[in-house]
Amino acid sequence: MKKQPTATVSTSPYLHDATSTPRIMWEVVLTLVPVVLASYYIFGLGALLVVVAATLGCAVTEYVFATGDKWRPLKDGSALITGLLLGLCLPPGFPLWMAFLGGVVAIGMGKAIWGGLGQNVFNPALVGRAFLQAAFPTAITTWSAPDGGWFSLNGTNAAMPFYQGEAVDAISGATPLSQMKFDHVFANTSDLMLGTIPGSVGETSGLLLLLMGVYLLWRGIINWRIPASILGTVALLSAVFWWMDPTVYPPPGFMLFSGGLMLGTFYMATDLVTSPITPKGLWVYGIGIGVLVVLIRLWGGLPEGVMYAILLMNASTPLINRFTKIKPYGYR
């Protein structure tokens, strides 16, 4: 007898949009590649090694904490994003072992103990950086000037664990933000855009980050409301102060392109997991970050406020979600 066809059972819908969470993650990783290469070009090999060390720390920790299939969490690419972002917000002359440790803390304390992907409240990369800031305040504020040598290494990169001595051969330079804060000297906006100024590995080329951000927006990977509200708030608020006293307060262009604002706006504040889910909530979140950044930069004890601004708003996200519920169809 001829075998009759049979069928198997499941429930609708049977069509699916082609994308997947790992694909989204890997696409973000891809957009970070040019940023890493640019920082290599600007700061030399040391910058690249810092990024690699931080990423390695994340990957190893992700592997160690995984249950079941050990490789599966790594395959979704999210730990890689955390590692790259952490590396990008550290100084190029940062000791590698510290960067590695930062990666371990980022994934371990920032993600794994919450229950893994999708469960954490704070952006893991920023948790890692906050840890490093608290643990190694000197190292994380030692900025070397841009140095285009392809193989240039900072002596401090190779510092041994727990070695406390001051770096001998680091050429340190004040970042534009600390110059702004302590000397009221504002760097040229075009230098800020190109990134040829002292700063963290990936925080410097504002233009490139903006370009990547636009790409992510166009691909629908990040929600446009977050960059729109953060950048809009920062620009508006700093414009008001600048108008009041341009000798003390920096112009909006400086505020937008200096420090970690671009990196934070497009890659950290937009983290899907730790940002609100409702459209109204996203506006509240973005405006909150914008206001905090300006407040910390202009009056806080630190020159830069992006990290704490995002972490604080991450903490408010569950609350924001609760208070910005969407009104369903048929209840209006």
Place this chain on the structure above:
Amino acid sequence: MDLFSNIATFRHGVHPEEYKHYTEDKRIERMPFVDEYVLPLGQHIGAPSREIVRKGQYVKRGERIAEAGGFVSVALHSPVDGTVKAIELAETITGKMVQSIRIETDQHSSQLVTAQEVPDPFTLSYDDFITSVQQSGLVGLGGAAFPAHVKFKIPEGKTCRYLMLNGCECEPFLTSDHRTMVEHPADIIDGIKILNHFVGAEKTFIGIENNKPEAIKALQEKAASSGAPIEVVPLKVKYPQGAEKMMITAILGQEVPSGKLPLDVEVLVSNVSSIAALSQWFRQGKPLIERVVTVTGTAIKRPANVLVPIGTSMREVVNHCGGITSADLRMLLGGPMMGMVQRSLDVPVVKGTSGMLMLTGKEVGNMDEYSCVRCGRCVDACPMFLNPSLLGMLAKKGLWEDMQDNHVLDCFECGSCSFVCPSHIPLVQCFRVAKGLLRERKARELKAEKGQ
């Protein structure tokens, strides 16, 4: 972007691939009679029909073989001349065994329908009209198979200001409504006139998605020449545009309040094919004994729009269309977004069968599930403005009451959330479970109250 076009639509929704090209230009073809027909007595929503024939009795095509088993129930007719072989349990599309009438075809059976005498609708009273529609066996042909006469009966105190015909057919692949609109526009306009004689709507809208210009043109021409207040409204191609609430919002800019019916906003919605069938009953005396079924997909040899007699075995329909081309078949009844998978081919086509979609296991197979990363794509997709992400997390924890507080009962299971979810979380599937459990619990509570 809705901002830059003036084509009416609703907010949110998704854009699945259309896949209409398989059958959209294929004329409706009549399927030849097969040797045997199996007519389940319960193939509509409501009480099953009651058989009025005996085993061995000779019946004619279009003859009533079962009467309505209550008000929310319809009559059933024989699709062929033939002999009643048995009245027994037989498998149906739900997988359940249902009392069914088995008819062996007389090989001299004619395509003509001679058995029914139908009165001129314009001489009938409203109640007689409703009874006549019930006798015609008409149900909503969009897929839900809700008895049409129940819908047409406007309850005391309610008014019908607008009649709305649903010709959206927003499900991918399906083209049966499309072909009916292209090939039988006169029947649709005539059906509107008959129905409107009784419900007295000010105006009739026919909502059609913009990807069916041929249907829009055909109906626009017929509507214009009829002189009746009928407007064909082209709607944006977006899923689920054909959900009645979404269509009402698109055309009138008004929402149907939660838990209410279209009539609560003075609208009566009906599928276009049902209205064509209404005209065919009153003008040609043809009860609902056949319907257009879109047989399509990647795993069928010859996709087609087939006029299939109700009760035809699905295997015969598949063979009529050249057979199956894949060993790993997934057959869906209806479209891919809301349709149901069908395990067996040896079940009859029923009144609600709008499409038979033949896909392969590779196309509909399960995908790896990841954690929810709260990307919010589902929130932007849900046409009911729910928060599927939150509901999904609650479902995984079994927090059914919290789901109810977050309006899971307003979900009509269009599947847009599952469609967009990059983590492949079976959201709508979870909501179905939750809705079932919540309804069950409510029924139990009601029972307990009554018991006291």
